[in-house]
Amino acid sequence: xxxxxxxxxxxxxxxxxxxxxxxxxxxxxxxxxxxxxxxxxxxxxxxxxxxxxxxxxxxxxxxxxxxxxxxxxxxxxxxxxxxxxxxxxxxxxxxxxxxxxxxxxxxxxxxxxxxxxxxxxxxxxxxxxxxxxxxxxxxxxxxxxxxxxxxxxxxxxxxxxxxxxxxxxxxxxxxxxxxxxxxxxxxxxxxxxxxxxxxxxxxxxxxxxxxxxxxxxxxxxxxxxxxxxxxxxxxxxxxxxxxxxxxx
Amino acid sequence: xxxxxxxxxxxxxxxxxxxxxxxxxxxxxxxxxxxxxxxxxxxxxxxxxxxxxxxxxxxxxxxxxxxxxxxxxxxxxxxxxxxxxxxxxxxxxxxxxxxxxxxxxxxxxxxxxxxxxxxxxxxxxxxxxxxxxxxxxxxxxxxxxxxxxxxxxxxxxxxxxxxxxxxxxxxxxxxxxxxxxxxxxxxxxxxxxxxxxxxxxxxxxxxxxxxxxxxxxxxxxxxxxxxxxxxxxxxxxxxxxxxxxxxxxxxxxxxxxxxxxxxxxxxxxxxxxxxxxxxxxxxxxxxxxxxxxxxxxxxxxxxxxxxxxxxxxxxxxxxxxxxxxxxxxxxxxxxxxxxxxxxxxxxxxxxxxxxxxxxxxxxxxxxxxxxxxxxxxxxxxxxxxxxxxxxxxxxxxxxxxxxxxxxxxxxxxxxxxxxxxxxxxxxxxxxxxxxxxxxxxxxxxxxxxxxxxxxxxxxxxxxxx
Numbered sequence: 001x002x003x004x005x006x007x008x009x010x011x012x013x014x015x016x017x018x019x020x021x022x023x024x025x026x027x028x029x030x031x032x033x034x035x036x037x038x039x040x041x042x043x044x045x046x047x048x049x050x051x052x053x054x055x056x057x058x059x060x061x062x063x064x065x066x067x068x069x070x071x072x073x074x075x076x077x078x079x080x081x082x083x084x085x086x087x088x089x090x091x092x093x094x095x096x097x098x099x100x101x102x103x104x105x106x107x108x109x110x111x112x113x114x115x116x117x118x119x120x121x122x123x124x125x126x127x128x129x130x131x132x133x134x135x136x137x138x139x140x141x142x143x144x145x146x147x148x149x150x151x152x153x154x155x156x157x158x159x160x161x162x163x164x165x166x167x168x169x170x171x172x173x174x175x176x177x178x179x180x181x182x183x184x185x186x187x188x189x190x191x192x193x194x195x196x197x198x199x200x201x202x203x204x205x206x207x208x209x210x211x212x213x214x215x216x217x218x219x220x221x222x223x224x225x226x227x228x229x230x231x232x233x234x235x236x237x238x239x240x241x242x243x244x245x246x247x248x
Numbered sequence: 249x250x251x252x253x254x255x256x257x258x259x260x261x262x263x264x265x266x267x268x269x270x271x272x273x274x275x276x277x278x279x280x281x282x283x284x285x286x287x288x289x290x291x292x293x294x295x296x297x298x299x300x301x302x303x304x305x306x307x308x309x310x311x312x313x314x315x316x317x318x319x320x321x322x323x324x325x326x327x328x329x330x331x332x333x334x335x336x337x338x339x340x341x342x343x344x345x346x347x348x349x350x351x352x353x354x355x356x357x358x359x360x361x362x363x364x365x366x367x368x369x370x371x372x373x374x375x376x377x378x379x380x381x382x383x384x385x386x387x388x389x390x391x392x393x394x395x396x397x398x399x400x401x402x403x404x405x406x407x408x409x410x411x412x413x414x415x416x417x418x419x420x421x422x423x424x425x426x427x428x429x430x431x432x433x434x435x436x437x438x439x440x441x442x443x444x445x446x447x448x449x450x451x452x453x454x455x456x457x458x459x460x461x462x463x464x465x466x467x468x469x470x471x472x473x474x475x476x477x478x479x480x481x482x483x484x485x486x487x488x489x490x491x492x493x494x495x496x497x498x499x500x501x502x503x504x505x506x507x508x509x510x511x512x513x514x515x516x517x518x519x520x521x522x523x524x525x526x527x528x529x530x531x532x533x534x535x536x537x538x539x540x541x542x543x544x545x546x547x548x549x550x551x552x553x554x555x556x557x558x559x560x561x562x563x564x565x566x567x568x569x570x571x572x573x574x575x576x577x578x579x580x581x582x583x584x585x586x587x588x589x590x591x592x593x594x595x596x597x598x599x600x601x602x603x604x605x606x607x608x609x610x611x612x613x614x615x616x617x618x619x620x621x622x623x624x625x626x627x628x629x630x631x632x633x634x635x636x637x638x639x640x641x642x643x644x645x646x647x648x649x650x651x652x653x654x655x656x657x658x659x660x661x662x663x664x665x666x667x668x669x670x671x672x673x674x675x676x677x678x679x680x681x682x683x684x685x686x687x688x689x690x691x692x693x694x695x696x697x698x699x700x701x702x703x704x705x706x707x708x709x710x711x712x713x
Contacts, residue, residue: 052668055660076667077676085668092665096683102669105679109670144683161669 004030004168011062020046021226030199038223039245044205048171052086053079083168087158094145102145134160151178171203176211188214263453263482264346272329284329288395301415301425308419327457328427331374365444366391373429390435394462397433404435412495412525420519424460424493431461436471445474452481458489467502476507483513496524503531512540520546528554536563538573549578552586560589564685567600576605587618593685594625596632597711603635612643623653626684678705
């Protein structure tokens, strides 16, 4: 039996002599939705990158544990294959690689998707369904990965990948920025769909109160100077709305 | 397993043991050439041609821009003519079993059945096999080797032989002229459009040997042809030398596409001169892919001689540790309204050197010529070397000439992004590299583009581990 819980224990992260995260701890269980708020430069994106294993964000102290295993020494791809997904604020453009080819290659990395059983037709049918769902025109399948995409189109493709890979933990870094109202609802629906059907746990970095209200998170954390200074439920949101980040 | 996997295995595979009916032995002197001429039953005129070329070879030095260690090639430790037979078979059944197996492992007979109009398979100095579809023979297409081409069809080939690439062009064109053997001589008559490609396959099997094929292709007015060449050799600890001369003639309104996938083992010195003569309204496209060899020196050339002649050089070069791909292009505009397009993409892995060296020349007194040159280098290591050495000599003010170059390191953020999606680092690297060359790979016939991708995957994968 897998527990699919993320435990961040006493994480210290320094980059170029700057303390970015300090003794940070956090636990995310399946189906929980955690919101990470805080002023610019508080360390929100750094925490996200540390969890998924970006080589420049390797913690000096502490542990990241997923599904009861220490993932600290693992490469990003191994963590991804465990079911940890991150949607990026500004995803990279990859020239000469089509969306469809990339996705067909990538699904083979995930054992739970049993990609080898897909025929090409089944794959494309599934892909097109997801494209309709996230609001990307089907001709995007043949376009180069993220190349020349608008901000909103990149975000839609990030959501498509999340729905395709069905992660056990999804980290969304400001996914709501540069989205129109229709896309906004699509993201909320996608989160709820995975939360319900795949028991995916979420860590969501955002500044948008409206977005948080739509998502109905189970936990809200306020991050300042690399520390979680407050954690709570919806009541914390009301206080932040009233007093801003500077109350403490 | 794909054909290209086998190709890689063949690079590592040992040479096959085969009795050689002809072997000039090591060393290069008049005696070597007399032995060859005797074996090939060539006329006195060719003996004199070869002996003159030998003198020329001895008098010339290598170009100054090349690594100085090329001066140390010990020409006396190489053998220049070695052939298991002078008998070119027309069926695979007649080819000696172990030689046939070599070509079978490379997938040649299979490709021949599937999509080729004709195949020549050179094993060391001579063809082991050559066959073209009967229909093309009936249309008057000639598909033979250099010796037979000059002997049987002198009126077709002699007017061009050593005219596009003169003997004295450079040290290695002189060497080739002295000891040439094998290579494709092709003539496509007026208006004949050959639908499927003709392919030649070059295999070096003997240790310390040189391969000096000589290719001459004449595509007559309004005719069309695609020609492909592939090459491999077993990996020996000693050097092999491959020094070919390729001359192409594309006559009025004709089209020729010349495709090379060079995958020599890393002990082969690949010093090649390739040039095409393009007449009025004709089109020549070089697609050149260099992945193997210790060093490749090759700048496929376009001589745009007729009004509105068009030429392209599309090249991919990949070098890993210990390799140098000194590749590029030459475009000489000698008539009005001629146009050329050069795209070079090089990939340097570790300390491998891959880059571009090129010349674009527009003769004084011309009007409305066009050239576009793009050189892009991708570096896979932090200290990987590359270089771009363009020379542009443009006379006149109605021309449109454009040079663009870029150098980029492999983007770590891009690799991270792809890894976050579950791809291994080596897979992410392969995908990025394949993406980098994708627009050129798409120009290859499908059969080749699939294999080329696989080969790049393997080279990049090996480098990353």
